[in-house]
Amino acid sequence: MSVTTRPEHGTEAPVSLAGRAYQQLRDRLTVLEIRPGAMIHDAHLAAEMGIGRTPIREALKRLETDHLVVSYPRRGTFATQVDITALSDVSELRRHLEPLAAHKAALAASEPVREQMHDVVRTLEELAGGDPTNRDFMRADLAVHRLIYRAADNAHLEETLVRLDNLATRIWCLVLDRVPGVSGHVHEHVQLLEAITDGRADDAADLALEHVTSFERTMRNVL
Numbered sequence: 001m002s003v004t005t006r007p008e009h010g011t012e013a014p015v016s017l018a019g020r021a022y023q024q025l026r027d028r029l030t031v032l033e034i035r036p037g038a039m040i041h042d043a044h045l046a047a048e049m050g051i052g053r054t055p056i057r058e059a060l061k062r063l064e065t066d067h068l069v070v071s072y073p074r075r076g077t078f079a080t081q082v083d084i085t086a087l088s089d090v091s092e093l094r095r096h097l098e099p100l101a102a103h104k105a106a107l108a109a110s111e112p113v114r115e116q117m118h119d120v121v122r123t124l125e126e127l128a129g130g131d132p133t134n135r136d137f138m139r140a141d142l143a144v145h146r147l148i149y150r151a152a153d154n155a156h157l158e159e160t161l162v163r164l165d166n167l168a169t170r171i172w173c174l175v176l177d178r179v180p181g182v183s184g185h186v187h188e189h190v191q192l193l194e195a196i197t198d199g200r201a202d203d204a205a206d207l208a209l210e211h212v213t214s215f216e217r218t219m220r221n222v223l
Contacts, residue, residue: 016055017051017052017055018054018055018056018058018059018062019059020049020051020055021045021049021051021055021056021058021059022058022059022062022063024049025045025056025059025060025063025068026063026066026068026166027139027142029063029068029069029079029166029170030068030142030166030169030170030173031135031138031139031142031169031173032082032170032173032174034079035079036079036080036081036082036170036174037078037079037081038078038079039076039077039078040060040069040076040077040078040079041076042056042057042060042077060077064077066163066166067080067083067163067167068080068166082170082171082173082174083167083171084171084174084223086167086171087168087171087216087219087220087223090164090167090168090171091168091212091215091216093160093164094161094164094165094168094212095209095212095213097157097160097161097164098161098208098209098211098212099204099205099206099208099209099212100152100157100205101148101149101152101154101157101158101161101208102148102152102192102195102196102201102204102205102207102208103201103202103204103205103208104151104152104153104154104157104201105148105149105151105152105153105196105204106195106196106198106199106200106201106204107199107201108151108152108153109151109153109196109197110151113147113150113151114151114196114197116147117147117151117193117196117197118193118197120140120143120144120147120189120193121190121193121194123140124140124144124187124189124190125187125190127140128187134176134177135176138169138172138173138176140189141169141189142165142169144189144192144193145161145162145165146162146165148192148193148196148208149161149162149165151196168215171219171223172215172219175219175222175223178222179218179222188207188210188211188214189211191207192204192207192208192211195207
């Protein structure tokens with residue numbers, strides 16, 4: 001019997017073909033590059049990504065668990081619609097779990113992960129000073145959240161928060177053109193990441209809660 005172990009904190013585990021397909025499709029579905037309701041053709045994806053159909057099918061099974069795709073007998077697999085009614089439920093969980101992850105990350109993040117956070121801060125500052133698209137900011141936002149979740153060093157917490165953040169981000173992307181100050185919202189992460197890298201756990205938790213609360217308030221004003 002084989003046992004899969006979590007990689008040493010601060011390192012990246014090797015990714016299988018199915019895992020790579022899952023990550024790429026998850027991100028495309030999250031930022032709505034694959035439009036809600038679009039049919040998913042595993043043969044087309046296999047050709048596009050240069051891998052076999054079996055890893056694609058394995059990835060789609062995982063994505064169905066994440067509520068990003070849905071399969072119907074004799075009809076096929078489709079990208080799910082964005083469920084704006086889920087905002088309250090998703091936000092309720094994030095208000096509790098995001099501060100927990102930020103607090104744990106400030107205490108547990110390894111030195112390599114803290115260096116990655118410094119790099120992300122520089123990237124955010126470059127984005128804020130340049131002329132990026134809203135999609136650029138969205139991808140930066142995803143990268144920040146996932147880095148913090150990984151730094152918390154709790155696989156179950158990380159998995160749960162990635163799934164919740166993906167659902168929240170889909171709602172954001174749906175109304176992105178109507179949301180004011182996207183760059184300012186993402187730039188809030190600079191303070192959060194600096195609190196984590198400095199080991200200020202309580203400040204990190206407070207900033208994470210403020211960020212989630214601000215996001216929910218912004219979405220409610222737009223929807």
